[in-house]
Amino acid sequence: MIFYRILDNKLYHVKEVSRLGFKTTDRLQIPDDYLDNQKFMIFRTAWGIGDWGIISSMPRLLKQKYPNCKVYVPSKNLIKNMFGVDTNVVETIFKNNPYIDCFKDYVLGEVFHDHYRIYDENNLDTPLVEQILKFWQFDKQEYEDSQPELYWTDEEKKFGDNIIKEYVGDGEFGSLLVSDRFGTQRGEYDEETYENEKNKIQGFLASQQIPIFYYTYKSLDELPFKIKSSFDMRNIDLRIQLYIKSKAKFNISNQCGTNQLMARYSDSYEVQRQFPIEHNFVKGETYL
Numbered sequence: 001m002i003f004y005r006i007l008d009n010k011l012y013h014v015k016e017v018s019r020l021g022f023k024t025t026d027r028l029q030i031p032d033d034y035l036d037n038q039k040f041m042i043f044r045t046a047w048g049i050g051d052w053g054i055i056s057s058m059p060r061l062l063k064q065k066y067p068n069c070k071v072y073v074p075s076k077n078l079i080k081n082m083f084g085v086d087t088n089v090v091e092t093i094f095k096n097n098p099y100i101d102c103f104k105d106y107v108l109g110e111v112f113h114d115h116y117r118i119y120d121e122n123n124l125d126t127p128l129v130e131q132i133l134k135f136w137q138f139d140k141q142e143y144e145d146s147q148p149e150l151y152w153t154d155e156e157k158k159f160g161d162n163i164i165k166e167y168v169g170d171g172e173f174g175s176l177l178v179s180d181r182f183g184t185q186r187g188e189y190d191e192e193t194y195e196n197e198k199n200k201i202q203g204f205l206a207s208q209q210i211p212i213f214y215y216t217y218k219s220l221d222e223l224p225f226k227i228k229s230s231f232d233m234r235n236i237d238l239r240i241q242l243y244i245k246s247k248a249k250f251n252i253s254n255q256c257g258t259n260q261l262m263a264r265y266s267d268s269y270e271v272q273r274q275f276p277i278e279h280n281f282v283k284g285e286t287y288l
Contacts, residue, residue: 004045006111011082021117021131030112030136038069041104043113047085049238050257052093054282055114055129056148059099065142075103092238096151112136119279128279147264147283152243160243167231168211175245175266176205176214176230177253178223185273197254197271198224200288204252204269213244215258260285 005012022028117131133143183194211229246265253259263284
């Protein structure tokens, strides 16, 4: 892995490391003079929906600890200019978030991004957002409520509620997500992983006799799951999907960051490909 430094809109390769971040015993934290400036940029060097979703409570927690601060996240243009990646993921996660002051097209000075984190060698299953906030001089009680969070507009809620009402009325429903990681290890098909994920997901679904809203990376007919009553969400805007998922009785998936976003709102289950889970661990999610 490469440890990066971001300074004045430029990305620098610092060094190769075996693990990102710093040990607790290193006693490193964000500089006091940066905190005194009260202008904070939240930044990750990864672009999956889950990569940003698992740190989505960070703006609120920063505002709670530093009430007078400004909190920024990178704009689509900044990400594209710096990394050559064309993605809406940051806007998807932080749209309508009352704790974000603006989406920045540039950064001046140092950016203490997600590589600046503190991990405990004796407890690697610690949420990434908590590792980052330790570096930001947070005490444990100050990041206790660190589960992912989203803020939907009234229009998004209305749209999602109408879909739910049309399909299930006032009844309960569940949500299934199957990503293209299904049955794989390191991007390659793995029979043991396939059987494990198939059996655990199908066994769980068989125990739940309620309608299922689903998103799958290919047609449900091509996957080994039998669902009695289902609604395909693949053609619905992602934020609307996330709102619908937040109203489900449960969410279940193979390893996928989108499912991790539901830990605050719903009973959330994830079939993990490996243990320990390390920085992908999310409070409130059950790992099968």
